[in-house]
Amino acid sequence: YWDRNYKAINQLNIFLEDRKGYNTRFLIDADLDQLVRDRLQGEAFGLRAWFQWDLLQKFGGKGMNGQLLGYPIVLEPLDYTKKINLVRDSYDDCVKQILADCDSAFKYLPIAHRDFLVDNEKDKAYAGSRYWGRIDGVTTKAIKAMVYLTWASPTYNPQNDNSRWDMAAKYAKEVMDFKLNVDGGISKGFNPKNGVNWFDPNFPGIIWSSRPQDKNDSMERMFYPNGFQGDGTMGASQELVDAFPMNNGYPITDARSGYDPEHPYKNRDPRFYSIIFYNDAKVIRAGKTEVMYTFENWGKDKAGISSKNSKTNYHIKKFVFMGLNWSDASINRQPHSKQFIRWAHMVLTFAEAANHVVGPLDAAKYDISAKNAMAHLRSRKTYDGTNGYDADPYLDEVAAAGKLAFDAFIKNERRIETCFEGMRFYDLRRWSNSIDDLNQSVHGVLVQKNEDGSFTYILNNKIENRLFPSVYLPLPYDEMLRMENLIQNEGWDSWK
Structure with a gap:
């Protein structure tokens, strides 16, 4: 992320330097040319704010010098033929720079890319919803x-x-x-x-x-289990499942909720059923009543049966298009x-x-x-x-x-x-407040199918012990070796 963001920022700085991009002539028509110049200048400031925000969110933190630090603010193109030895700016200064770039972007950009906000019909060739x-x-x-x-x-x-x-x-x-x-x-x-x-x-x-990826099935492939031709790359934790209230709005820890740990998926918040695939959940084709798949987290979909099943015995429904089935003669893939x-x-x-x-x-x-x-x-x-x-x-x-x-x-x-x-x-x-807030164990569920067809759920199956050394992420080690002026975040002594 560090490398990606700085590469993007450098390209934007090339465009913004001495207003080179803004002073470029793009179109013969002066009015339309002004629309393009304003939009590109605003986008450059806005994108630089976004990439800086990504740097700050990921790498901002308390340095080993005890100060809250952000990232090295770079507002001009870097000369890669010379030694680069950047210094991290303060967290507050980084925030102020991001806000300043947002303000600069706002001066040039339309409030929104909408056709109904464009007064001149001719301008819609270079403004409006085409830039949604x-x-x-x-x-x-x-x-x-x-x-x-x-x-x-x-x-x-x-x-x-x-x-x-x-x-x-x-x-x-x-x-x-x-x-x-x-x-x-x-x-x-x-x-x-x-x-x-x-x-x-x-x-x-x-x-x-982002730009959509048309006719894409990457999310479905990532989240479905092996039994439905997916990779089971990620799963939901028991902690997330427990965060969902019941269908009366009360959390499961409230006696008025009606929560029954023997039937933990019954009468839950309606959002739960659109986000989580749990044991015995059905994959019903969008707009139809056809059941394409039933989750058996005690059997074929159980963690460990396949490396392509979720480790927690929960699978993810969010982002999954319910009209997709790889067994169909014509597979219905949707944009993502x-x-x-x-x-x-x-x-x-x-x-x-x-x-x-x-x-x-x-x-x-x-x-x-x-x-x-x-x-x-x-x-x-x-x-x-x-x-x-x-x-x-x-x-x-x-x-x-x-x-x-x-x-x-x-x-x-x-x-x-x-x-x-x-x-x-x-x-x-x-x-x-401390690293203990992050270093919490992650749990899943164990599902046992009984002879009468009912299920027994063990809801405290430990999957992972998280042991982060710091609340903050480390600056990349190769950057620390390359630039001696950089100060590493606290907790990462071996990365300095």
Whole structure:
């Protein structure tokens, strides 16, 4: 990631140096040429902000000198014919640089790439929806919201500067308002009640995404077990499964939930059934009643039977297109793209930050309370179209319990909503008080099929003991050897 990000930043710096890219003539028509120049200049600043944010999220941390450090800020092309010996900038300075690049990008970019926001019909040749999925003004606001959220979190905010939480809430709310009032104000536009469509590159809930890979089955191949021609590369942990409430909204640890450990998958939160494949779960063809596969985690799909089965005896349904079957004469593969930033991310960012500033119930400061923001996620349809919560008494109760209880609630909801999107590890780091917060054992389930056809579940089967030496990731060892000015993050003494 270090190498990839700096290569990208260097290319962007070449474009931005002395405004070379901006002063290039791309088109004969002066007005259209200005559109292209503005967009490319804005994208260059925006992408540089994104790659720097990736560096900060991955490598920012407390150095062995006791200071919070980020990455070496590089704003000019590097001369690779000369010795390069960079110095890490402070964490705060890195944040300020990312925010500054977002602001620079915003000056050049349209607020969003939408045809209905383009006034001149002629301009649609070089503006509007044809650039959907590329960085725009709303994306820069979303990046700022995420940067402020991490900067406000305990690991990176030792002084507990509350203004950082406020700015995170402010920018996240601006993005939410845009999705609700602008994207939501057109026919077939954004509707917060709808579930995420992972297979539609034009899904209105997207804020910024990768280019789609058309007719792709990589996710399905990765997540299905060997018995359904998959590789079982990843599985869900028992800890994640336990994070899902029951269908009345109460956590399984609450006596009112109705949770039965002998039937652990019965009457769970509707989101559970659209995210996790568990023992005896059915793969039902999309739009049909045909059962294409039944999970037997006591038999053919059991961990250890094949290296292509999940180690936890849970498999992943999220991102999996339910119309795909490799045994079909004509295999129905759908587009897949990475939704870097989407509606739910901004709702979670807003709720967490707003709760820190004014608590869960105050709607005066931001025109919506943290509680009502979370209701958007709890009440919408699941990924497979099942209705969410209509009544949600637990949400009412936990909001009334105050900031601390609601913060714990948001963290659990964030775990559910963003699972398998590569965000949990960084969330744990920014929330952590010590390395013990990361070094928790990971469990799965053991399934036994009884003679009468029932199942016995052992829900505490240890899969892995995690032993991270530090809350922070290490800077790459080869970079440490190459540049003696770099300071390694604490906990990585053997990598310095």
